[in-house]
Amino acid sequence: MLIFAAHLLTYYQTNAMKLTFWEIIIILLIGCSCSVSEKRIPGYDDIIKAESLMEQYRDSVMTNPKSVINFFSDARDELTDSISSYLLLAPIANSYYFLNEVDTAMVLFQRILDFSEHERENANHDFIIKRLKFLKSSVFTSLGVYYSQIGLLDSAAVYFDKSIQNAPSVASYINLADIYLQKGDFPSASRYYRRVLFLVDSLNQGELHYFSIFSGMAKLYQDLDNFAMAEQYYQQASRYSENVDVYAKIYFETTLGNFYFFAKEYEKALECHRKSDRLADATSQPLSHAIPKTNIGEVYIMLEQPDSARFYLNQAKELLGPLFSMPQFNFYITGLYAALALLEGDMREAEKLLLHPFDTLSVNPQYLYFHNRRMQDFYLRKKDFEKAFHYRMEAETYNDSIRSVKVRNNIAEIDARYSQDTTLLRKDILIAQTENRALQWRNTTVAIVALLVFVLLSVAGIILYIRKRNEIRLLQQQATNTGLRMEIIRNRLSPHFIFNTLNLFMPVLRKYSDMESPFRRLVQFLRDHLVASEQIATPLQQEIERVQNFLQLQALKPTVKIRTDWHIPPDTPMDTLVPSMSIQIPAENALKYAFLPDCTDAHLQFLIKQENEVLYVAIEDNGVGYHPDRQSDPEKGSGSGLKMLRQTIELLNAKNSAPITFKIENKGIDTPPGQGTHVSLQIPVNYTFEL
Secondary structure, three states, X not given: OHHHHXXXXXXXXXXXXXXXXXXXXXXHHHHHHXXXXXXXXXXXXXXXXXXXXXXXXXXXXXXXXXXXXXXXXXXXXXXXXXXXXXXXXXXXXXXXXXXXXXXXHHHHHHHHHHHHHHHHXXXXXXXXXXXXXXXXXXXXXXXXXXXXXXXXHHHHHHHHHHHHHHOOOHHHHHHHHHHHXXXXXXXXXXXXXXXXXXXXHHOOOHHHHHHXXXXXXXXXXXXXXXXXXXXXXXXXXXXXXXXXXXXXXXXXXXXXXXXXXXXXXXXXXXXXXXXXXXXXXXXOOHHHHHHHHHHHHHHHHHOOOHHHHHHHHHXXXXXXXXXXXXXXXXXXXXHHHHHHHHHHOOHHHHHHHHOOOOOHHHOOHHHHHHHHHHHHHHHHHOOOHXXXXXXXXXXXXXXXXXXXXXXXXXXXXXXXXXXXXXXXXXXXXXXXXXXXXXXXXHHHHHHHHHHXXXXXXXXXXXXXXXXXXXXXXXXXXXXXXXXXXXXXXHHHHOHHXXXXXXXXXXXXXXXXXXXXXXXXXXXXXXXHHHHHXXXXXXXXXXXXXXXXXHHHHHHOOOOOXXXXXXXXXXXXXXXXXXXXXXXXXXXXXXXXXXXXXXXXXXXXXXXXXXXXXXXXXXXXXXXXXXXXXHOOOOOOOOOHHHHHHHHHHHHHHOOOOOOOEEEEEEOOOOOOOOOOEEEEEEEEOOXXXXX
């Protein structure tokens, strides 16, 4: 009875009638009181359990019918109530149908109908009567689907109508609309589609049914040659195509493929039909496999690829089996074979197929039009122009008839749409009159909210401006501090004093050839050091030369015995910019801290390469490892160079989306603990060195 109460509410809303507060309360009390009494009905719990199982395994009937048969057969043994047992027999029958065991399915459908009729005579409670009607409705729906698939549309319409009479549902109305569409009764199809669209919008169930409705309406306007409207509805249907069953997806791709076929966009049509064919792999019905393969074969005929066309047509014919003898299928596919023979120039085979006698009473006029066009083509090739002209006129007659029907249907569809739109307009006027009474309050509320939003946005803008200004000041201060630190380093070296002093000794050192070269190298190193300290970035080539000069000077010390290796691939771009002293500072730290005085196998290696728009620099040693807490010896240095390098990189990263990464860590698990330090520097190629 809760359903009855919902129907009452829907009826009043649909007819734009106003309900008072007490009327609504009375309707809901009727539903609630009846729902409480239903729990006292014998077998109530079993029926609820059966319906829950049916809903839970609803999709499995199509995707895995064998498991459904086994599961529900076992579940029926656990139920004591006969109605619940027959409720579970319905999905078993449907599963046999999807396994293509139609005879078995039909026997089970008839058992369910006989049981429902017998129990209906003795039923004395609305709850039981509704379940029996639902049971009959589900069987009639299944029978309607079967007869629609084999082309007996009148029988299908009768069964769908019976389904609606027993238990009206959105799905039943959609099925009936689809049948009218297949029958060519476009005004009735349009009326039902729009009626059910209004219904699902009113019940807020659009997400569940929009796909089926929009797909049907797209096919409707496609058949009316209104391709603009058809494309619009296809686009709307595609938005809801993810959560529908595989058969609905097959239908959608098939109709969309036909849309592109008649628009002569054969490549797009082939893509849709191939997708439909792949979707059919998840089904067990031969007809679901045969239809896409037939469509693919027809597209290949239009693309003049006879081998591919014959391959798919043969597969379709084999899958149809006994259904191939039905007039609709036989005439249609035989016509495709005739078109294929004409394409291949096999006139004898084409004549045999085209002149084969058919019962054309149940054949679609569109197929007869294509048949006469093929007959015209056949006789033109035989140069029998009299017969060719005769079949051309026959084709034109069918075409004019089809066009006239489409024109009448278009007019009738527009009239039906206008009538329904007029009804909806009157309803919208009543709703608008009610809404106007609240419009002033709504406008006032919107104005207040807008004012509050404006105030909040203004406050947020001021806060962001102040924060941004402070960030700019902070960056400027940090840049100034960095410049001062670098100036301090330069001042420590007193470069001009050193250069002047060394220049005094250079004439004297020319007498000592073994001393002149080291002193020149020292002067060059100091000059390069001064230039680097004044720059944020330097080319990789200059940084490497500076480090090599530094290492050669260090090698002059009798206590320094360090083996150095450079690994630089030839294709490494040496003009790539790197932070100034970014290689020299880690090298200096390695010489200062990495090796003990008694170390006899000191090794320092440099690895530089570019991959994936990133320059990789690594400095490794085999010393005592990285221990920052121990590296504070005043005699070796204060560590200010490393701090300066880190701070410079941090400032530069703030101006770049892809940052420089700089790491100092002990070498990995491949070496003993504490043996060696690994310094890595990764610099994006397009890095910007601007503070």
